[in-house]
Amino acid sequence: MSNRNRNYAIVGTGALGGFYGARLQKADLEVNFLLRSDYEHVKKHGLIVESPEGDFTLPEVRAYHDAHQMPKCDVVIVAIKTTQNHLLPKILPPLLKDNGVVLVLQNGLNIEVEIAKIVGAERVIGGLCFLCSYKVGPGHICHLDYGTITLGDYSQDYKPLGITNRLNQIAKDFKRAHIPIKMSENLLLSRWKKLVWNIPYNGLSVVLNARTDELMANPDTRILVEEIMGEVVAGAKSCDRIIPDDFIQNMLDYTHKMKPYRTSMKIDYDESRPLEVEAIFGNPIRVAQQAGIKLPQIEVLYRMLKFMDAQNQEAERKRQLLSL
């Protein structure tokens, strides 16, 4: 990765990739956007970002619909949903400079392992986003709240690397683009910590058709959230990642004080998009299982979500057939 004037690629120019990519370009970095359905529109009209931190428009962006047409980049940001990761073996290799890195801004566990199989473990960096944004229309993103990214470097088997030089370089670019950055010395621990929130709230919000405030107000789901969080902590421990005792209580207090919130998985479900069940639920279950630890309550959520996702996608296929 070059020391200065790093160029970026955004794989997946949606609510997340579009937001961060637009911010980077606005900070005068070279950003190349890979698009699918929105390609024609964005090529012609650029990107619009509405945000409480200031609206802005980028009338011209480097838009592409084929990774082979794009310039090789120092940092390739993966911002598609994990349900589309089967596309990456064709996309990533032609996009990456010889000494470039892939920054994976996806939810779930073992995501870096999958990407490492394509580009090599030494070329992968993980990022955990805490962002509320959604796509209003093609190339039009509405940023609602938050936006911090926690960066953590990756090496084989998640051996902690500390804060590396390349992590600092990327952080510098993001800070220049006014994106708040935190650094993690232990990427796998950070991923498990994020799952302490994501697994109970994403899962229960879909299964029970409920917002976070409803799950916290009912005494039974309040207990269930806490028990499931306990299983996530047990899963982390099975990987020798110790989440401190007060972490769960802090998460509960924090969520209790949050505005009523529809989780990202619930939004995906309501919009009939495929759910990231394997990345967020299946992988943690399998990782713990390999260490001999069962996560029975998370498994209930996992199988329920797989059922609901299958039914949802089947209904969506039927709707699309009818609208042909």
Place this chain on the structure above:
Amino acid sequence: MSNRNRNYAIVGTGALGGFYGARLQKADLEVNFLLRSDYEHVKKHGLIVESPEGDFTLPEVRAYHDAHQMPKCDVVIVAIKTTQNHLLPKILPPLLKDNGVVLVLQNGLNIEVEIAKIVGAERVIGGLCFLCSYKVGPGHICHLDYGTITLGDYSQDYKPLGITNRLNQIAKDFKRAHIPIKMSENLLLSRWKKLVWNIPYNGLSVVLNARTDELMANPDTRILVEEIMGEVVAGAKSCDRIIPDDFIQNMLDYTHKMKPYRTSMKIDYDESRPLEVEAIFGNPIRVAQQAGIKLPQIEVLYRMLKFMDAQNQEAERKRQLLSL
């Protein structure tokens, strides 16, 4: 309990109590029906039963709306939902002859324990119904299929009593009314066995809005059903009731061959009636817990159902307020 010409009381003249009570009266037994909302109608018009085994009408029945007005009976059949059991301490004592018995035709676990607190353990008999019927309107019952009752005598702590004399006497009356009867020498074992079916299918059908055939067709819910059945067997074992190894597979095969079926709890949910969550889920969890055994997957179902039940009842209250 008298040796001949036993008279009966039906507490709860709905789809189940109305069906069995009407059959007993049709066989020339004295049956006294306790009703609430349907009292006026049934007093005037009697009962109608539609059934594949033959439709029939009882233009006149002994209908009551107050247990104190009723004659004391040899056999008092409890056929209300367990969610109404708080009414029984006022209903049962005035209804029961000195040597009479209460036959509890309710779902769930530890039901007999509750009734024994009111009338004494030596006056309780359990019955497990396998019946598909529903109430078309006041005093109008549609019997769809099945109807077998498994009778089992009760004593303190579910100590097995074998097939008692009074069990045989009641069985004789029911057989005279063409109601198929099985006998259980071990009531608690029979109750746990019934839960092997009721817990997964009732629970998942409500949470996932699904019929039995849909739960069996999807590979994830198919596995989940089997795992939850395994927890019920573990719960039974915590009470020293051993369910044989092939029982689960037989249940799965049996359900797979069944017609698509909407479970009774799903029907209750769809009709905005309170769910029997404590009897069917809460009691088994607590009984196992007391023996030091956790049933984590059943607990997920339990808490989800409590949440959904609360939301459903809250919505129902609002509807009723609006319609005033």
